[in-house]
Amino acid sequence: MATAHFIHLHAHGVNMVPEDFVAQQLNAVLSDMNVDVVKTGMLPSLSVVKVLCQSLRKFPVKALVVDPVMISTSGDILAGPSVLAGFRDELLPMADIVTPNIKEASVLLGDVPMKSVSDMRTAAKLIHDLGPRNVLVKGGDLPNSPDAIDIFYDGKEFYQLSSPRVNTRNTHGTGCTLASCIAAELAKGSSMLSAVKIAKRFIESALDYSRDLVIGNGVQGPFDHFLALKNTNKSSCRQDRFNPSDLFLYAVTDSGMNRKWGRSIAEAVKAAVEGGATIVQLREKDADTRDFVDAAKVCLEICRSYGVPLLINDRIDVALASDADGVHVGQSDMPAHVARTLLGPEKIIGVSCKTPEQAHQAWIGGADYIGSGGVYPTNTKANNRTIGLDGLTEVCKASKLPVVAIGGIGMSNARAVMELGVPNLKGVAVVSALFDRECIVTETRNLHTALSEAALLIQ
Numbered sequence: 001m002a003t004a005h006f007i008h009l010h011a012h013g014v015n016m017v018p019e020d021f022v023a024q025q026l027n028a029v030l031s032d033m034n035v036d037v038v039k040t041g042m043l044p045s046l047s048v049v050k051v052l053c054q055s056l057r058k059f060p061v062k063a064l065v066v067d068p069v070m071i072s073t074s075g076d077i078l079a080g081p082s083v084l085a086g087f088r089d090e091l092l093p094m095a096d097i098v099t100p101n102i103k104e105a106s107v108l109l110g111d112v113p114m115k116s117v118s119d120m121r122t123a124a125k126l127i128h129d130l131g132p133r134n135v136l137v138k139g140g141d142l143p144n145s146p147d148a149i150d151i152f153y154d155g156k157e158f159y160q161l162s163s164p165r166v167n168t169r170n171t172h173g174t175g176c177t178l179a180s181c182i183a184a185e186l187a188k189g190s191s192m193l194s195a196v197k198i199a200k201r202f203i204e205s206a207l208d209y210s211r212d213l214v215i216g217n218g219v220q221g222p223f224d225h226f227l228a229l230k231n232t233n234k235s236s237c238r239q240d241r242f243n244p245s246d247l248f249l250y251a252v253t254d255s256g257m258n259r260k261w262g263r264s265i266a267e268a269v270k271a272a273v274e275g276g277a278t279i280v281q282l283r284e285k286d287a288d289t290r291d292f293v294d295a296a297k298v299c300l301e302i303c304r305s306y307g308v309p310l311l312i313n314d315r316i317d318v319a320l321a322s323d324a325d326g327v328h329v330g331q332s333d334m335p336a337h338v339a340r341t342l343l344g345p346e347k348i349i350g351v352s353c354k355t356p357e358q359a360h361q362a363w364i365g366g367a368d369y370i371g372s373g374g375v376y377p378t379n380t381k382a383n384n385r386t387i388g389l390d391g392l393t394e395v396c397k398a399s400k401l402p403v404v405a406i407g408g409i410g411m412s413n414a415r416a417v418m419e420l421g422v423p424n425l426k427g428v429a430v431v432s433a434l435f436d437r438e439c440i441v442t443e444t445r446n447l448h449t450a451l452s453e454a455a456l457l458i459q
């Protein structure tokens with residue numbers, strides 16, 4: 001079977017489609033189907049812009065995504081001043097979101113300089129004043145920036161969305177894909193900010209996946225949109241990067257407890273996964289860095305053989321050195337967005353949150369899940385405020401991310417936590433009830449059974 005690649009060619013010539021033919025085509029599609037979302041790409045003339053606006057007035061859609069293609073990433077100028085006037089006067093006021101890169105943002109605003117993230121914010125606001133409901137200024141081409149920073153502005157708040165810059169020549173078509181992905185997510189019912197975040201993460205993953213592709217001889221190569229269909233062994237791009245149901249029974253180790261019971265970290269981890277732990281975190285507060293990395297590598301082999309993800313508490317360096325599946329960070333650890341930049345799109349990032357506001361920030365920062373607690377008082381973490389079942393419920397209800405409950409949870413109360421049945425609550429994280437016990441396998445098995453029974457009740 002031939003491999004399909006979505007190929008964007010550099011412009012070698014342009015053949016304009018007459019505007020009445022474009023009008024006919026739009027009429028044929030928009031009158032025949034209930035189109036929810038329209039996304040525009042390159043619009044070559046003012047008359048085509050006008051035809052499009054007329055059609056959209058006749059057949060209104062739920063969302064219009066405007067990718068103001070005027071200058072390609074490769075620097076080709078794709079639209080002249082009259083098209084620019086059409087964008088400003090007619091199309092942008094109808095748009096639900098417009099997604100200029102920094103060169104396009106500059107041109108839209110009459111060639112203002114765009115040299116910094118602060119310039120991007122100013123531009124987002126000024127473009128918003130032209131009429132679109134939301135603006136995403138893409139900073140992929142911003143010079144001297146180690147990250148790909150985009151500014152999203154919804155008319156009230158600015159959101160700085162950053163992702164690690166993927167070092168590859170295969171960036172051709174990223175702008176079109178981002179806007180198409182936003183359109184697809186909106187059609188599926190996402191909110192605008194969600195759609196933008198999902199699209200950005202898709203681009204990041206696709207760039208990472210395609211970084212070494214060699215297709216054609218252009219300065220830029222195309223990237224591969226079909227990464228999700230490929231069965232790859234590339235560890236940086238596992239198929240199921242994170243499955244929220246993995247949070248069901250989250251075993252968190254403790255070096256003090258292992259010492260007390262005379263066990264190595266690896267022995268403790270092996271027992272927990274044998275008993276049915278669905279995800280493991282190494283929380284080794286007093287381990288030497290070298291020992292920690294070595295132990296993580298051994299634990300990773302054990303966990304991989306059970307198909308269980310292994311995360312590292314606090315230590316991004318140890319996660320990177322051992323190629324663990326991700327990290328868990330708290331409110332005073334490395335911020336999630338920095339961890340994301342360091343670890344890349346495919347690693348799992350969990351963030352501890354006690355409040356809805358922290359949960360919102362974790363989501364903005366690109367986390368995958370939230371650990372919320374202490375639900376009950378605990379001796380395992382000193383000076384940790386207890387939030388109770390009410391605090392947990394509040395976080396779960398507000399969260400856009402899956403949540404795992406933590407703190408003082410064991411056989412006596414795990415059912416009560418699960419039976420809350422609140423949205424997003426996926427499981428419990430446990431330290432002492434598994435690791436400060438004589439037989440870790442038995443304790444894990446019993447807790448797994450109790451949680452499964454409770455989960456059945458709330459279905």
Ligand SMILES: Cc1ncc(COP(=O)(O)OP(=O)(O)O)c(N)n1
Pocket residue numbers: 250252281283313314328329330331332333350351352370371372381404406429
């Ligand atoms: C799953 C999970 N949730 C919360 C925490 C606590 O993290 P943090 O607040 O950073 O505290 P420490 O564990 O680092 O002491 C966690 N580790 N895991």
Ligand SMILES: Cc1ncsc1CCOP(=O)(O)O
Pocket residue numbers: 373374375377378379380381384406407408409429430431432433
């Ligand atoms: C790490 C952490 N974060 C909030 S509570 C807690 C400790 C949980 O340990 P235990 O399960 O023994 O109460």
Ligand SMILES: [Mg+2]
Pocket residue numbers: 313314328329330333
């Ligand atoms: Mg921490």
